[in-house]
Amino acid sequence: MRPTDTSDPQYYHKVVDCQWGCPAHTDVPGYIRLIAQAKFTDAYMLNRQSNVFPGILGRVCDRPCEPACRRGRLEADGEEEPVAICRLKRVAADNRDEVRHLLKQPDKSGPGRGKKIACVGAGPASLTVANDLLPLGYDITIFEALNVGGGLMRSNIPSFRLPVEVINDEIGMIVERGVTLKCNHPINSMKSLLEDEGFDAVFVGTGAPKGKNLSIPGREEARANIHIGIEWLESVAFDHIEKIGKNVLIIGVGNTAMDCCRTSLRLGADNVKVMARKPRAFFKASAWELDDAEEENVEIIINRSPKAFVLEDGKLVGMTFEEMEYDVDAEGNITDTRVAGDVTYPCDDVILAIGQDNAFPWIERDLGIEFDKWEVPVVDKVSYESTRPGLFFGGDAAFGPLNIIWAVEHGHQAGISIHKYCQGESVSERMPKGMTLESAKMGIHEWSYSNDYDDADRLLVPHVGLKDRFKKLNIEVELGFTAEQAAEEVERCLNCDIQTVFTEKLCIECDACIDVCPVDCLTITTNGDEADLRGRLSAPAINPEEDLLVSDSLPQTGRVMVKDEDLCVHCGLCAERCPTAAWDMQKFTLEKPHAVNEAGAPFQKQEVA
Amino acid sequence: MSFMKKPTVRHPGLPRNDLGLTVRDYEGGMSTLCAGCGHDAITGAIVQAAHELSIPPHGFAKLSGIGCSSKTPAYFLGASHGFNSCHGRMPSVATGANAANRDLHYIGVSGDGDSLSIGFGQFAHAMRRNVNMLYLVENNGVYGLTKGQFSASADIGSTAKKGEENLQPPIDPCQAALTLGASFVARSFSGDKEQLVPLLKAGLQHRGFGMIDIISPCVTFNDHEGSTKSYSYSRQHFHKAISADFVPPSETIKAQYSEGASMPIELHDGSKIILRKVDGAYDPTDKAAAAIYLRERQSAGEITTGLLYINEAQQEMHDLAGSSDTPMNQIPYERLNPGSDMLKKIQSRMR
Numbered sequence: 001m002r003p004t005d006t007s008d009p010q011y012y013h014k015v016v017d018c019q020w021g022c023p024a025h026t027d028v029p030g031y032i033r034l035i036a037q038a039k040f041t042d043a044y045m046l047n048r049q050s051n052v053f054p055g056i057l058g059r060v061c062d063r064p065c066e067p068a069c070r071r072g073r074l075e076a077d078g079e080e081e082p083v084a085i086c087r088l089k090r091v092a093a094d095n096r097d098e099v100r101h102l103l104k105q106p107d108k109s110g111p112g113r114g115k116k117i118a119c120v121g122a123g124p125a126s127l128t129v130a131n132d133l134l135p136l137g138y139d140i141t142i143f144e145a146l147n148v149g150g151g152l153m154r155s156n157i158p159s160f161r162l163p164v165e166v167i168n169d170e171i172g173m174i175v176e177r178g179v180t181l182k183c184n185h186p187i188n189s190m191k192s193l194l195e196d197e198g199f200d201a202v203f204v205g206t207g208a209p210k211g212k213n214l215s216i217p218g219r220e221e222a223r224a225n226i227h228i229g230i231e232w233l234e235s236v237a238f239d240h241i242e243k244i245g246k247n248v249l250i251i252g253v254g255n256t257a258m259d260c261c262r263t264s265l266r267l268g269a270d271n272v273k274v275m276a277r278k279p280r281a282f283f284k285a286s287a288w289e290l291d292d293a294e295e296e297n298v299e300i301i302i303n304r305s306p307k308a309f310v311l312e313d314g315k316l317v318g319m320t321f322e323e324m325e326y327d328v329d330a331e332g333n334i335t336d337t338r339v340a341g342d343v344t345y346p347c348d349d350v351i352l353a354i355g356q357d358n359a360f361p362w363i364e365r366d367l368g369i370e371f372d373k374w375e376v377p378v379v380d381k382v383s384y385e386s387t388r389p390g391l392f393f394g395g396d397a398a399f400g401p402l403n404i405i406w407a408v409e410h411g412h413q414a415g416i417s418i419h420k421y422c423q424g425e426s427v428s429e430r431m432p433k434g435m436t437l438e439s440a441k442m443g444i445h446e447w448s449y450s451n452d453y454d455d456a457d458r459l460l461v462p463h464v465g466l467k468d469r470f471k472k473l474n475i476e477v478e479l480g481f482t483a484e485q486a487a488e489e490v491e492r493c494l495n496c497d498i499q500t501v502f503t504e505k506l507c508i509e510c511d512a513c514i515d516v517c518p519v520d521c522l523t524i525t526t527n528g529d530e531a532d533l534r535g536r537l538s539a540p541a542i543n544p545e546e547d548l549l550v551s552d553s554l555p556q557t558g559r560v561m562v563k564d565e566d567l568c569v570h571c572g573l574c575a576e577r578c579p580t581a582a583w584d585m586q587k588f589t590l591e592k593p594h595a596v597n598e599a600g601a602p603f604q605k606q607e608v609a
Numbered sequence: 610m611s612f613m614k615k616p617t618v619r620h621p622g623l624p625r626n627d628l629g630l631t632v633r634d635y636e637g638g639m640s641t642l643c644a645g646c647g648h649d650a651i652t653g654a655i656v657q658a659a660h661e662l663s664i665p666p667h668g669f670a671k672l673s674g675i676g677c678s679s680k681t682p683a684y685f686l687g688a689s690h691g692f693n694s695c696h697g698r699m700p701s702v703a704t705g706a707n708a709a710n711r712d713l714h715y716i717g718v719s720g721d722g723d724s725l726s727i728g729f730g731q732f733a734h735a736m737r738r739n740v741n742m743l744y745l746v747e748n749n750g751v752y753g754l755t756k757g758q759f760s761a762s763a764d765i766g767s768t769a770k771k772g773e774e775n776l777q778p779p780i781d782p783c784q785a786a787l788t789l790g791a792s793f794v795a796r797s798f799s800g801d802k803e804q805l806v807p808l809l810k811a812g813l814q815h816r817g818f819g820m821i822d823i824i825s826p827c828v829t830f831n832d833h834e835g836s837t838k839s840y841s842y843s844r845q846h847f848h849k850a851i852s853a854d855f856v857p858p859s860e861t862i863k864a865q866y867s868e869g870a871s872m873p874i875e876l877h878d879g880s881k882i883i884l885r886k887v888d889g890a891y892d893p894t895d896k897a898a899a900a901i902y903l904r905e906r907q908s909a910g911e912i913t914t915g916l917l918y919i920n921e922a923q924q925e926m927h928d929l930a931g932s933s934d935t936p937m938n939q940i941p942y943e944r945l946n947p948g949s950d951m952l953k954k955i956q957s958r959m960r
């Protein structure tokens with residue numbers, strides 16, 4: 001292999017699995033170290049820089065960082081679990097001081113002065129656009145159909161998972177700095193917004209607002225007791241619905257279904273069943289959402305495909321399902337499907353939670369905005385621009401339903417595009433990512449981070465007891481880590497951003513690093529192509545997703561140093577045992593541009609310790 | 610040295626040997642030697658060899674004298690038996706231990722100072738008795754532990770860190786071993802595990818005294834320009850006379866070995882060493898030729914490495930002494946100590 005180009009920021013960026021996995025590339029190990037030092041406000045601000053809503057996301061983020069976390073791939077006494085990244089984010093939010101004075105205030109003489117931006121919908125995507133463009137002096141108006149901002153975070157995510165005060169606080173941090181938020185103001189015509197109101201650019205963050213229906217016999221007749229999940233949750237959130245029948249069936253097994261079943265329990269149901277068409281391995285809901293629902297005694301029934309609603313005297317009394325059987329191959333794919341028979345479950349209400357669609361009835365089709373065959377606008381994956389210049393889409397409105405952290409990232413990218421568009425620059429020529437590297441060495445075998453491996457198990461977050469939590473709809477179930485628990489959990493983080501940096505000309509091939517590495521990720525060997533090298537490493541390469549770091553030829557024998565990045569625990573022992581400092585541990589900081597950086601602002605310096 | 614322990618976390622894909630153990634189960638404590646010391650790499654090679662042989666860790670006894678090298682048994686095979694003797698006295702302790710329990714695998718770790726100066730007499734007699742053990746001379750040309758004085762293996766003209774030249778001729782542990790009766794003589798280099806690990810395995814499975822002289826650079830006192838035991842000097846003057854591959858009894862010999870150029874030698878336990886001659890004329894079963902060859906290559910400035918001599922037929926200490934096949938700890942007390950009546954009988958026979 002050719003020597004690895006570590007001057008490309010993507011190389012070391014990818015080593016930080018959590019940050020790489022986070023759509024907004026939050027500096028996870030950075031904020032975890034700050035929490036370890038009880039610098040909660042700094043930890044919050046570091047989070048906010050990337051993900052804008054740390055208090056919200058510290059509770060309900062989809063957390064793609066956690067399955068990506070390196071810790072989860074290791075083995076000590078048994079299999080390891082990922083660091084509780086999301087829960088630690090909440091610790092920063094719960095324990096921080098006031099931060100409003102730390103936020104960037106609008107620069108009235110900034111590059112955005114005199115430019116008017118419209119955002120449609122007040123969900124996380126639009127709010128992020130506003131957050132990023134405000135400091136540059138843009139005049140921002142958000143139009144929201146409902147009487148309050150927040151999007152699905154407010155209308156659909158139940159308050160027992162996400163308290164209203166947290167939403168108010170974090171939206172307030174954006175709106176209070178001078179955004180015009182026009183509630184009860186649905187946009188009914190894109191044409192008039194674009195042509196009559198004099199905006200320099202428009203961002204659409206209206207989400208995917210249409211819940212999927214289920215057209216089977218009895219649907220029309222029983223409609224009084226059949227609810228579309230996201231509409232029903234919205235009605236509950238705004239107090240239009242306050243109770244539900246005793247026996248409730250939830251159709252579908254995604255995250256919306258989990259919120260519907262748990263909400264039902266709080267509105268008077270005592271027998272709630274979630275009906276899944278396929279076996280457990282095919283469930284869409286996140287593992288922790290399933291756990292939380294099952295903890296509340298929700299029954300999940302697999303292999304049931306909806307067939308008909310059953311009515312008696314014009315009233316819903318049950319629902320019939322086909323009993324499904326599946327053949328599954330070794331890779332877990334379904335190879336054959338059979339119907340074994342029918343089964344009917346009695347019920348008083350049914351909630352449909354089988355997915356969401358985009359819907360843009362308010363966008364006229366003669367404005368130069370191209371739609372694809374699914375009636376979704378064509379949006380550029382980098383700039384988020386539609387086929388009409390100056391019109392941008394983001395969040396669930398752009399590529400269908402995703403989650404909050406993706407909506408935030410779309411907002412950041414659209415923010416950059418809107419800024420460039422308004423400045424007359426090309427939206428496709430964007431500032432590349434950068435990085436800084438700084439040695440973490442403080443003395444002989446002394447590092448600026450806690451390098452020793454802590455073999456503690458992942459801590460569980462305490463929950464409100466199974467009786468008390470149902471007393472009111474808005475009792476937050478998760479209590480969050482205490483400061484003591486957080487202090488334990490932070491030590492589980494491996495500090496993957498403290499990179500192993502190799503200087504081949506210093507290496508004398510003494511093998512010390514090879515022998516000391518606890519996870520056997522280093523090898524000195526003759527060079528070869530990647531597949532060949534992967535077959536000759538000290539320990540088998542079991543994860544082809546992770547890169548090999550390959551050095552140039554070593555001075556004494558011409559062999560190469562190869563590091564399999566997969567399982568490095570960043571303990572620094574290779575650097576401690578190296579007589580010549582050919583290995584060094586260096587703190588990597590990703591410089592990911594946001595709109596302010598495109599406008600010339602320097603990147604904020606992150607301290608090592 | 611590092612202040613933290615090597616974490617217990619491990620690679621989930623580590624191969625397991627016949628006993629279900631990973632290489633991590635053969636490690637010892639964290640080394641306190643200087644970072645980059647050749648001795649640590651030898652420790653790593655021993656761990657690897659012991660794991661690959663699937664010998665249970667408690668089937669080993671590790672013994673040493675005094676020196677940086679002699680400290681290393683603390684860093685491998687944490688679950689084995691061990692004895693750290695006084696300076697140069699490890700061979701007699703090993704001889705005694707082996708006499709009492711012939712079932713263990715003995716690894717003696719010594720240095721050039723420990724073996725070639727203060728312990729030379731002991732070293733010689735253990736070889737003369739052909740004690741069944743693997744004896745490693747971790748050879749760095751200096752007394753590392755006492756801050757780098759020349760040892761008896763330092764070459765003429767090799768310079769110390771501050772420039773003084775060594776004027777006395779070196780003792781070559783391999784020549785000594787050939788002369789004094791060791792039945793397995795090899796040389797290797799701490800920086801070449803590919804060569805060293807098979808030699809360690811062969812030496813452990815050989816019955817009799819296996820002596821391996823391992824060039825093991827002292828990074829702190831003898832890795833400078835002018836030293837003949839530095840990493841770079843060793844690499845430049847390294848000459849592989851013969852390569853030895855170790856094949857366990859369960860494996861058949863792969864076809865890649867062409868007849869003539871390779872030579873299988875069967876060990877007592879059924880495992881084999883396949884010798885691949887790099888130098889066509891070399892015959893590692895011919896002791897006299899080996900001694901001459903070593904001397905010639907040495908005058909040509911080369912460090913000859915590989916399995917230099919092997920004699921599987923030579924009797925070891927227990928054969929010579931006709932001692933019991935059973936380790937003493939398994940012989941019933943009444944037989945070990947037949948009592949005062951028997952003592953009287955024996956004494957009467959001697960009157």
Ligand SMILES: Cc1cc2nc3c(=O)[nH]c(=O)nc-3n(C[C@H](O)[C@H](O)[C@H](O)COP(=O)(O)OP(=O)(O)OC[C@H]3O[C@@H](n4cnc5c(N)ncnc54)[C@H](O)[C@@H]3O)c2cc1C
Pocket residue numbers: 060061062120121122123124125126143144145146149150151152153156157185186187188205206207208209230233255256259362394395396397401402403404405407
């Ligand atoms: C039940 C449920 C639970 C969820 N749980 C989670 C979770 O735990 N974690 C997570 O990360 N994600 C979750 N999601 C997904 C997440 O809420 C969304 O992906 C995210 O809110 C999308 O943000 P957005 O800014 O694109 O739009 P939205 O949040 O959908 O906001 C769009 C806003 O636009 C307004 N609007 C729509 N049309 C118009 C118009 N024409 N004029 C004016 N305003 C308009 C809407 O009223 C709404 O306020 C959940 C979704 C649902 C349905």
Ligand SMILES: Cc1ncc(C[n+]2csc(CCOP(=O)(O)OP(=O)(O)O)c2C)c(N)n1
Pocket residue numbers: 675676677678679696719720721722723724727747749751752753754755760
């Ligand atoms: C009886 C006795 N004499 C002298 C010493 C001092 N001493 C300690 S280690 C050593 C030499 C060790 O040299 P070597 O065996 O080459 O080991 P190295 O440290 O080089 O690995 C000496 C002379 C001692 N400990 N005991």
Ligand code: SF4
Pocket residue numbers: 016017018019028029068069070071083085492493494495496497
């Ligand atoms: S161990 Fe820490 S730095 Fe590494 S991936 Fe997990 S959370 Fe991120």
Ligand code: SF4
Pocket residue numbers: 500516517518519520521522567568569570571572573574575
């Ligand atoms: S920091 Fe070095 S020694 Fe530690 S796991 Fe990574 S490569 Fe191995």
Ligand code: SF4
Pocket residue numbers: 506507508509510511512513514574577578579580581582583645
């Ligand atoms: S410890 Fe340092 S000098 Fe020794 S092999 Fe590793 S990188 Fe090279």
Ligand code: SF4
Pocket residue numbers: 642643645646647648677678749753754826827828829830
């Ligand atoms: S002094 Fe030399 S022999 Fe001793 S530990 Fe240090 S490098 Fe090794």
Ligand SMILES: [Mg+2]
Pocket residue numbers: 676720721722747748749750751752753760
């Ligand atoms: Mg020495």
